[in-house]
Amino acid sequence: EKKYDYLIVGAGLFGSVFAHEMTKRNKKCLVIDKRNHLGGNVYCEEKEGINVHKYGAHIFHTNDKKIWDYVNQFATFNNYINSPLSLSKGNLYNLPFNMNTFYQLWGTKTPEEAKQKINEQIAKYGVKSPNNLEEQALSLVGKDIYETFIKEYTEKQWGKKATELPAFIIKRLPVRFTYNNNYFNDIYQGIPIGGYNVIIDGLLKGIETKTSIDFFEDRQHLESLANKIVYTGKIDEFFGYKFGQLEYRSLRFENEVHDIENYQGNAVVNYNDAQYSYTRIIEHKHFEFGKQEKTIITREYPENWDRGKEAYYPINNDDNQKVFKQYKEESLKSKNVIFGGRLAEYRYYDMHQIIASSLAKVEEISKRKQE
Ligand code: FAD
Incomplete structure (x- = not known):
């Protein structure tokens, strides 16, 4: 008898929702993450009383009432509506x-x-x-x-x-013939009051978690602890890159504290022109209508990716898809490992999609067990 039913590698939304749901079904879970915090890419770091979106601006939006109700169990959402601006050749425009x-x-x-x-x-x-x-x-x-x-x-x-x-x-470039700056078309939108960590804390309440643990540094031991593994890291890394390396785009974030209340008057301002090497400036307090004395801004610089950097956006070209397909096929043979989340599926997912996919996975497993 092993100590845990599930070892969950990765404390992002996929892993956290999975752990929460399985714990509710009386399964024993251990969640590990190689970062020194829980939450994966939705993690917020508090500075100057402001929740800083450490891995890029995150705005929750969905049309799915079930997913909206699900996240609302853990946090109350504010009425933030994403309305970015774009600075281009000296002029500001609405998006x-x-x-x-x-x-x-x-x-x-x-x-x-x-x-x-x-x-x-x-x-x-x-x-x-x-x-x-x-x-x-x-x-x-x-x-x-x-x-x-x-x-x-x-x-x-x-x-x-x-x-x-x-x-x-670019498949489509939607144009809207109304005076409406709401970036998303979804019915439900907002930022969790208190930041995304409130949701992660709610999901992982009462569940054993360990941070700063890399699965690959202690693989054999970790594998021996649980009957099944839920793996939400990079799929190519899981298989030792044996079919080659999947490519990503990365980002670099530069944060600045400013001793003023309001820097740009909006949470998101895109910088179109080539003269700026960043693509946007985020002013975090505006996601939560913050009234702190200081403000924190983040410049977002796109970067080439290598294994030492965070993998943000999969590069979905034919070459990478071919490589991914091989890993995908290989993953179907690993009966005791469940692969899920943006890195294991090599796909860009929004938060509501990741939650839906984790819930679907839990449902699928629970159904199979009942048969
Ligand atoms: P992650 O959050 O990446 O979690 C995976 C975890 O696994 C990580 O914490 C990682 O450290 C851990 N891990 C990996 N390998 C190992 C290992 N070997 N050992 C231990 N742990 C490991 N979505 C929206 O809905 N709205 C937005 O506005 C939005 N903005 C975004 C902006 C940016 C810049 C990016 C990159 C994404 C954005 N998203 C947004 C998407 C959102 O971040 C994802 O949907 C969500 O975070 C994915 O969760 P996940 O659990 O799949 O992955």
Whole structure:
């Protein structure tokens, strides 16, 4: 008899939801994480009384009432609505692309005028079958929107020229013909009051956790502790990179404390122009309508990734998908290991999607056991 039913590698949302649900079903869980804190990428670090989103700005949004009710068991959400701004060539614009943006860009006042402008631009600059990201964007929204908001920003994000990036990176570029700066279309949105750690603490309450433990540094011993393993780290690392290394984009965050109450008047300001090597500045207090005396801002710099850095965004090209498929097939053979979360599935997931996928996994296992 082993000490635990489940050893859960990774205390992010996937692992924490899994541990919570299995504990409710009377399973004994141990959650470990190699970082020195719980929560994975949603972790907030408190400084100057402000919850700093340590791994990038996180805004909860979903259309799924079940997931909304689920997270509301653990925290109360505030009424934050994400309405980022974009600074481009000295001017500030509202995002996402909507009637405010079009007014700021062209002076158009009615939806008819704005539509006409966009259609003219698409007719003039668009191409039939776009071969790269630039052609794709020009075909979807025309030159002005592309050059003001997309070109330089995207080139910084990917570290490549827009003409060298594949068209599929941009599938759609939604434009909105109302004066509505709400970035997301979802019904439910907000930031947990007290920060995301409140949710993680709620999920992991009463569950054994250990931080600063890397699974691979003590693999045999850790494996011997539990009947099953839930693995939420990088899938290629689990298999010793035997089919090759999956690639990511990384980010570097530079934090600054300012001795003023309000730095930029908004939580998120994108910096479009190439002259800034960061893509945005986050002012954390505005996520929670903070009234602290000081403020903390974070500049977000896209970076090339290597194994020593945090893996943020999977690079979903054919080469990586081929490699991933091999790992995926291999993972299906490991009967005692459950793979889940953004790193094991090599996919970008929003928080609500990760919670849904962890809940689905628990359901699947519980059903199988009953049969
Ligand atoms: P993670 O949170 O990464 O958890 C995995 C954990 O496993 C990590 O803590 C890691 O340390 C640990 N681990 C890995 N390997 C090992 C090992 N060998 N041993 C021990 N532990 C290990 N979602 C939204 O809904 N809204 C947003 O606004 C939003 N913004 C985002 C901004 C950025 C910059 C990024 C990168 C993501 C954003 N997301 C957002 C997505 C959100 O972060 C993820 O959906 C969520 O955090 C994924 O949870 P997870 O458990 O899969 O992974």
